[in-house]
Amino acid sequence: MEANERDIYDVTIIGGGPAGMYAAFYSGMRAMRTKLIEAKEELGGFMRTYPEKMIWDVGAVGPVRCEKMIEILEEQARTFDPTIVLGQEMAHVNRQEDGIFELTSKTGERHYTRTILLCAGRGMTQVQKLDIEGANRYELTNLHYTITSLARFKDKRVLISGGGDSAVDWANEIAKLAKQVIVVHRRNEFSAHEQPVEQMKATATIMTPYRIFRLHGAGDQLESITLEHAETGELVRIEADEVVVNHGFDRDFGALLNWGLAKEDYGLTVDQRMRTNISGIFGAGDFITYGSKVRLIAGAFNDAVLAVNSAKLYLDPAASDMAGVSSHNERFNEKNKKITQEQMK
Template sequence: MADRMERFDVTIIGGGPAGLYAAFYGGLRDMSVKLIEAGSELGGRLRSYADKTVWDVGGVPPIRCARLIEQMIRQARTFEPTIVLGQRIAELERREDGTMTVVSASGERHHTRALILALGHGVPQPRRLEIEGAQRYEAANLHYAATADPGRLRGKTVLLSCCGSGNVSAVRIEELAALAARVVVVRGRADLQPSDRSRPTPSVEYRAPFVVERLHGDGNRIEAVTIARVDGEGDFAGERERMEVDEVLVDHGTRSEYGPIVRWGLEKTSWNFDADERLATRLPGVFVAGDAANYPSKLHLIAGAISDAAIAVNSAKRYLDPTAPKSAPMSTSSAKFADRNKALGL
């Protein structure tokens, strides 16, 4: 794989709110910046509720999250950072001169003087259907809600498994009903109903409390499923039903994971990384921001992620140059924005 020999002042891993603001603020601090995102698009966890309205970002009126993502990406690109998509970072190497190389799972190498981990909750992965042999059908007609192609479901008989502690929204079920000829919703608890359910849909049938017990197929495609009733403890209660289906859609929620990064030697809680008041980790030159950061006064809001990003960048700048100012000048008095303000007519 290619070895990206250019060395950046700071490399940011993660393209959510903390990573995006760190990319902007790093440019404001005259640093060369690279941002690496594991997914195919920027926005991080905000993408999971892109259609929701956000009220709690300081100075920003209520805004659709999708629109907020667009604005944060535009801001992040202000000083033209290098942005790399679709690479999940796996390894960290430290060179004799103190600089670092981060290596992606696909072998790409990125050289940097400082590193900011803006990993959020990690890379989201769908919770898979835990049935023997299920994986073999994932290339055919077993789909996970987060990545399903709606066109594959059109006019079909679809079984939607939403067992577990999650609750599928009425909007998702109604969208599915508009595509499929018949939808059978299987739920592991009788008391779980679609949230904000507005009206019954004739093409949608509910089986609760039932779970998918077995997939029937030729090893290439699922032809039928057996569902089984469960009791309040999740144990099989005897009643079973077999039905022919065209497609199986699984929505058991997601779980996020940091992958090989947890083996770098960082101090870690059950789900994020310990940092001091400068957002420095125990590894020299490695800082953390956003939901991935754990420190006593941590604020798990978008506003908190933005604050973290600025602190982490300032700490990285001072790590590289202890004589540097503690922070960037205010944008109202920064010469960096003079020409930009004129172009905007401000």
């Protein structure tokens, strides 16, 4: 393809979670021509797995349900009208002779860009289901791997299996309206943050170290669960109206890890300016790791700012180190006038 036939962007963001969406906004502040590509058919990334959860730890926002947070982030991401492509998973990258990257999707679409920002989050996640005979029989009734409505747990006896942040957060949310919450974990210690764990212990019945051993039900309705003590093998059978399983997710990053990028056990290796080992490719969010990495939504925003600034300097070494703050950034002049006029009506 001739150079003048390519539609070339300054930055192409791969991944539409919080890091990718904020990067799309911030690159607009830096007057960069931006494209965002998401493998799924909607933006939000891993946040889509817990739409009902309340988010408290994003500065100046909250408490807010996750589905609302996604809505706010998407609206912000579209501020400067980036090109957004959904339903395309990237397979190959090739740096052409003139330094332009050619990205090719699994279905053959091609994208051209001067820089790449990888915001793949936790990848194409797949929930870890119970490896117990007959478990799939109850998945359409009262065995849950994700929660889309808290109302169904009102006045019910709910068993939650898991020890991470998701399990503990759901226990605390469900405890507000359930008759009883029983939390089962195969270890004595929980890996979730300390304060939510203390809150859970004050409101839920804790059974550790136990794991789900067998399920009992009538037809497609789960009625009781046999638990096995992880150390003694003792079996205990308890009744439950609803069962929630949070055993984590299998992560699949597709072909991204085959691009020659340096990586560690948890994510791509970047430096403190979000630069990968390949010149012109940067990273942000849960997909990356570095010494002081913070795995929070708020941390993803900071990563995105650093990565976009590095991409801008890569394209124009004479550019300022960062965008002007929004209160003085000329990119907002017309938008501020419009908002002011609407408020005065």
